[in-house]
Amino acid sequence: MNNHDGQIVEKVKEFVKDKFIDFEGSHDWYHIERVYNLAKYLQEREGGHLLVIELAALLHDISDHKYNGGNWDEGSRITKELLLQFGLDEDNSTKVSNVVAQVSFKGAKVEEDVVMLESKIVQDADRLDAIGAIGVARAFSFGGSNNRHLYVPDLEPVLHQTKEEYLNSVSHTVNHFYEKLFLLKDRMKTKTARKIAEERHEVMEKFIAQFYAEWFFPFSKK
Ligand code: ADP
Ligand code: NI
Numbered sequence: 001m002n003n004h005d006g007q008i009v010e011k012v013k014e015f016v017k018d019k020f021i022d023f024e025g026s027h028d029w030y031h032i033e034r035v036y037n038l039a040k041y042l043q044e045r046e047g048g049h050l051l052v053i054e055l056a057a058l059l060h061d062i063s064d065h066k067y068n069g070g071n072w073d074e075g076s077r078i079t080k081e082l083l084l085q086f087g088l089d090e091d092n093s094t095k096v097s098n099v100v101a102q103v104s105f106k107g108a109k110v111e112e113d114v115v116m117l118e119s120k121i122v123q124d125a126d127r128l129d130a131i132g133a134i135g136v137a138r139a140f141s142f143g144g145s146n147n148r149h150l151y152v153p154d155l156e157p158v159l160h161q162t163k164e165e166y167l168n169s170v171s172h173t174v175n176h177f178y179e180k181l182f183l184l185k186d187r188m189k190t191k192t193a194r195k196i197a198e199e200r201h202e203v204m205e206k207f208i209a210q211f212y213a214e215w216f217f218p219f220s221k222k
Contacts, residue, residue, distance in 0.1 A: 001050055001051050004087070005051050005088075008055070008083070008086050008087060008088050009051070009054050009055060009058070011086050012055060012058050012059065012082070012083075012086060013036075013058055015082070015086075016029065016032055016058050016059065016062070017029045017032075017033075019062075020032055020061075024141060024142070024145040025137070025138065025141040026138040026139070026141040026142035026145070027061055027064065027066075027067075027142070031061070031129060031138070032057070032058060032060075032061060034129050034134070035057050035060065035122070035125045035126050035129050036054065036057040036058055036125075038057075038124075038125035038128050038129065039053050039054070039056075039057035039121055039122050039125035040053070040054065040057075041125075041192075042121045042124060042125055042190055042192050042193055043121055045190075045192045046117065046120075046121060046190045046191070046192055047117065048117040048118045048121050049095070049118055051092060052092060052095045052096050052099060052118045053099075053118050053121055053122060055083065055088075055092075055096045056079075056096045056099035056100055056103070056118060056119075056122045057122050057125060057126075059075070059079045059082070059083075059096065059100055060075070060099075060100055060103045060122055060126055061075070062075050062078050062079055062082070062100070063075040063077075063078050064104075065104065065167060066167070070164070070167055070168075072104070072163065073101065075100050075101070076097040076098065076100045076101035077097070079093075079096055079097045079100045080093050080094065080096075080097035083096055083097070095116075095118065098116065098119070099116060099118050099119045099122055102114050102116070102119040102123065103119065103122050103123045103126055105127070105130075105166075105180055105184075106163035106166060107159075107160035107161065107162060107163050107165060107166030108159035108160055108166075108179055108180065108183055109159050109160060109161045110160070110161070110162060110163055110166070112187070114189060120189035120190055121189075121190060121193075123189060124188050124189055124190050124192075124193035125193070127184045127187070127188065127193070127197075128188075128193055128196055128197060128200065130180070130181060130184060131181055131184050131185070131197060131200040131201060131203075131204055132199070132200030132201075132203050132204065133200075133203055135181055135200065135204060136203075136204060136207050139173050139176050139177070139181065140173055142173075142176075143172070143173030143176070148170070148171070148172055148173050149172040149173070150172060150173055150174065151172050151173070151174040151211070151215060152171075152172045153215075155171060155172060155175065156175075157171070157175040157178035157179050158171070158175075158179065159178075159179065160179065166179075174208065174211065177204060177208055181204060182201070182204065182205075184197065184201075185197040185198065185200075185201040
């Protein structure tokens with residue numbers, strides 16, 4: 001990466017840090033920083049355009065549909081505008097913006113059409129941070145900030161068919177594991193991420209098994 005591009009990455013980092021530092025724990029600057037580090041780790045092993053990957057990792061949640069009233073295209077539009085302002089060339093700005101458009105999970109039954117290696121890497125990095133011990137912590141932080149119950153017996157998970165259905169669903173946080181988090185291991189797009197996901201997946205399975213054991217104590221879940 002040349003000096004000019006390196007400086008753009010640093011400027012974007014400062015901009016994003018400043019914007020996200022006070023966000024709730026599931027989507028704060030530290031989530032973005034972890035995704036950025038994971039994406040660089042994956043790029044070292046899987047290849048792909050480093051500059052595009054670094055910038056897309058930093059900007060992947062810049063305007064999230066969960067927080068902007070359901071506008072799925074806003075993030076990629078803002079990304080392109082910002083990068084051009086920061087002095088990045090048109091071609092790379094468009095590439096980063098396309099990656100940002102593809103990263104988000106849109107529902108259990110919604111088909112995914114991710115072809116660029118750079119998109120696969122940033123998506124895998126974002127998803128690795130959604131599972132494991134951090135995944136558990138983030139889910140309950142998000143649930144808490146949205147006033148959701150930890151768990152409601154008999155309220156079954158729904159495997160959403162459309163992204164709108166997924167976005168508008170209101171359930172308890174344990175259901176989020178079935179509606180998204182347990183599905184991510186098999187949806188990793190790179191070999192390196194698939195490997196890392198295995199251990200993180202097991203951590204979540206153990207957590208949920210223990211959760212039920214305590215919830216239904218001294219009985220067991222029906
Ligand atoms: P995506 O764009 O794929 O949704 P994000 O990085 O924006 O990915 O964050 C998704 C994370 O937000 C989830 O992994 C989870 O931690 C949290 N989250 C989102 N929806 C819910 C929910 N309904 N219940 C609990 N946590 C949620
Ligand atoms: Ni994210």
